[in-house]
Amino acid sequence: MSHLLPATGGAYLDQDAYIADFNRRFWRTDAEGFWKLERMQSYDEGDFPSWLALRDGDWSESLRLIEELRPEYEEYYAKIAAAGFALHRVRVVERPIIPYVQWELNILSVKYEYGERVSVLDAMEVAGEETEDPLPELCVLGTEAVYVLDYYSRSEPNGAVLHTDPATVTRARTLVQRLYAAGEGLGGYFAREVAGLAAPRGL
Incomplete structure (x- = not known):
C-alpha cells in the first residue's frame, strides 16, 4: 500500500499505548466521522463473553450474549450521535464465510440497528x-489521525502505527470511504447471506 501510506514515519504504539491514545482522541472525532477497514478474517477477541461461547461451540449462548448487549449499544451509539459524528465500518468478507466472520456479522447487525454504518465488500x-x-487494517479518526493496526500471527492485537500527517490521514480516509461506497449495506447483506446460515461448528 505504498501509494496510500508512507514507508516510514508514524509512531509505533504498543497495544496499551494504542488503546490509551485511541480513547483520548476518539471523542473529539470531527464531523468527517470514524472510518474503519477490516480485512482480516479472524481476530482474537480476548475475554469477550460471546466470543468465548463461540470458541466453546455454544452458538445459541453466543447469540444470547450478543442480545444482552443491546442496552449498552443503544447508549453508546446515542452518545456518539450526540457528539456529532458517526461510525463507519467496511467489512471485507471472503467466501465461504468462516465461523468468526459469521459471528462478527451477527454482532455488527445489532450495532447497525443502533446507528453504526456498516458496508460489506466481497474480497474479490x-x-x-x-x-x-x-x-491494511485501518482506523481513521476524522481529520486528526489514522492508526494502521498490527497483529501477531494468531490475530492477537499488537499495537498500531499512528499517523497524524494531514495528507496521510486524508488518503487513508478517502480509501475507506471509497470502499464503503462500493460495498453493500449490512441490512440487506445480512438478511440474504448470513441470517439463514447454519450454526458454525466453532473455530
Whole structure:
C-alpha cells in the first residue's frame, strides 16, 4: 500500500499505548466521522463473553450474549450521535464465510440497528487493491489521525502505527470511504447471506 501510506514515519504504539491514545482522541472525532477497514478474517477477541461461547461451540449462548448487549449499544451509539459524528465500518468478507466472520456479522447487525454504518465488500472486489499485500487494517479518526493496526500471527492485537500527517490521514480516509461506497449495506447483506446460515461448528 505504498501509494496510500508512507514507508516510514508514524509512531509505533504498543497495544496499551494504542488503546490509551485511541480513547483520548476518539471523542473529539470531527464531523468527517470514524472510518474503519477490516480485512482480516479472524481476530482474537480476548475475554469477550460471546466470543468465548463461540470458541466453546455454544452458538445459541453466543447469540444470547450478543442480545444482552443491546442496552449498552443503544447508549453508546446515542452518545456518539450526540457528539456529532458517526461510525463507519467496511467489512471485507471472503467466501465461504468462516465461523468468526459469521459471528462478527451477527454482532455488527445489532450495532447497525443502533446507528453504526456498516458496508460489506466481497474480497474479490478488493483484489485490484491487493497487488502486493492485503489491505491494511485501518482506523481513521476524522481529520486528526489514522492508526494502521498490527497483529501477531494468531490475530492477537499488537499495537498500531499512528499517523497524524494531514495528507496521510486524508488518503487513508478517502480509501475507506471509497470502499464503503462500493460495498453493500449490512441490512440487506445480512438478511440474504448470513441470517439463514447454519450454526458454525466453532473455530
